[in-house]
Amino acid sequence: MKTTIEPFWWSLFGAGGTLAALFIPITLIINGLAIPLGWLDAPAYENVLQLARHPLARTYLFLLISLSFYHWAHRFRFTLYDGLQLKHLNLLIAVICYGGATVGTIAAGYTLINL
Amino acid sequence: MAVDSLAGNAAVVAGGEMVTLEVFRYRPEEETEPVYQAYEVPVHKDWVVLDALNHIKDHLDGTLSFRWSCRMGVCGSCGMMVNGDATLTCATFVESLLPGPIRVGPLENFPVVRDLIIEMNDFMEKLESVKPWIIRDEEKSLEDGAYLQTPAQLADFKQFSMCINCLLCYAACPVYGLEPSFTGPAVIALAQRYNLDSRDQGAGERNAILNTDEGIWQCTLVGECSVVCPKDVDPAAAIQRYKVSSTLQWYQKLLMPWSGK
Numbered sequence: 001m002k003t004t005i006e007p008f009w010w011s012l013f014g015a016g017g018t019l020a021a022l023f024i025p026i027t028l029i030i031n032g033l034a035i036p037l038g039w040l041d042a043p044a045y046e047n048v049l050q051l052a053r054h055p056l057a058r059t060y061l062f063l064l065i066s067l068s069f070y071h072w073a074h075r076f077r078f079t080l081y082d083g084l085q086l087k088h089l090n091l092l093i094a095v096i097c098y099g100g101a102t103v104g105t106i107a108a109g110y111t112l113i114n115l
Numbered sequence: 116m117a118v119d120s121l122a123g124n125a126a127v128v129a130g131g132e133m134v135t136l137e138v139f140r141y142r143p144e145e146e147t148e149p150v151y152q153a154y155e156v157p158v159h160k161d162w163v164v165l166d167a168l169n170h171i172k173d174h175l176d177g178t179l180s181f182r183w184s185c186r187m188g189v190c191g192s193c194g195m196m197v198n199g200d201a202t203l204t205c206a207t208f209v210e211s212l213l214p215g216p217i218r219v220g221p222l223e224n225f226p227v228v229r230d231l232i233i234e235m236n237d238f239m240e241k242l243e244s245v246k247p248w249i250i251r252d253e254e255k256s257l258e259d260g261a262y263l264q265t266p267a268q269l270a271d272f273k274q275f276s277m278c279i280n281c282l283l284c285y286a287a288c289p290v291y292g293l294e295p296s297f298t299g300p301a302v303i304a305l306a307q308r309y310n311l312d313s314r315d316q317g318a319g320e321r322n323a324i325l326n327t328d329e330g331i332w333q334c335t336l337v338g339e340c341s342v343v344c345p346k347d348v349d350p351a352a353a354i355q356r357y358k359v360s361s362t363l364q365w366y367q368k369l370l371m372p373w374s375g376k
């Protein structure tokens with residue numbers, strides 16, 4: 001049987017979509033609304049840094065950022081492929097999209113490790 | 116496209132309201148390009164678009180060709196584009212489309228044979244390729260009796276068995292329009308109808324066709340198939356479910372290559 005790699009990309013896409021839909025709104029509300037509008041007291045920089053350095057927080061941030069990138073990559077790949085009718089560039093599009101997500105993942109990992 | 120009008124309607128109900136139907140005409144022996152032809156049809160409260168087409172055929176222009184049979188949403192042969200939407204013409208009331216004009220065309224994404232009749236071989240071949248019948252590793256002998264099934268096991272696939280092959284989902288699917296090689300919604304739903312049947316053992320054979328780039332992985336979950344489906348088959352859900360189980364299998368094979376299949 002002809003094997004296909006699509007299940008792999010699709011699972012990253014699905015996981016990224018689920019995580020992003022659940023947690024990005026929460027993150028946005030806390031950091032983008034609640035704290036700037038004074039509903040919550042702004043935590044001290046050191047405390048936030050300490051929190052972000054916790055292994056669980058690092059893992060969480062890494063997964064959230066990386067999988068969101070792959071979610072974008074998969075969606076954008078099909079947008080170019082079907083939406084803009086660029087199917088002859090299939091391979092190039094895939095490399096750019098998933099490659100971009102991989103670069104983003106590496107950058108996120110590097111930043112989080114060196115936090 | 117030109118719209119020529121056809122006057123002279125003998126069967127007009129006196130004083131009755133009329134509506135214009137603009138009907139797609141393509142007669143390969145007469146014209147190289149399709150045209151829309153306008154017909155004035157009386158409005159009856161209980162008429163569906165198919166009744167209006169039959170009125171044209173019987174009273175105005177016998178050369179108009181279209182398919183229909185049951186007039187009750189069962190045979191699946193009267194699917195057309197009505198004002199741009201893929202729909203069963205026997206289930207679409209003229210009254211809901213007033214004041215008109217009502218534009219009737221053949222189902223999109225298929226070659227047209229003549230007027231409103233499309234060529235559906237592509238679908239038939241794809242349907243056959245997924246073996247839409249119960250496959251057994253070994254058939255039981257007649258003496259051993261029937262294959263029993265509980266109501267819960269029936270419920271697992273019943274929804275997908277309601278498909279009437281009307282092809283509305285193919286006409287509505289933009290991916291099929293762009294990639295005619297795509298297996299498409301109804302065929303995948305019908306394959307799932309057998310995959311999920313407790314009596315069937317053919318999922319592996321169907322997987323070779325479905326778990327491919329032209330099969331389920333071509334689908335980008337636009338979801339129009341489920342919107343237009345007159346039988347609530349929900350082919351989009353059938354495809355999503357298939358994607359989930361194929362993905363689990365893919366990881367299983369990756370992590371446990373010895374696990375077979």
Ligand code: SF4
Nearest residue numbers: 278279281282284344
């Ligand atoms: S899945 Fe629905 S829309 Fe598609 S062919 Fe079957 S009944 Fe028609």
Ligand code: FES
Nearest residue numbers: 185186191193205
């Ligand atoms: S005529 Fe049979 S479904 Fe419409």
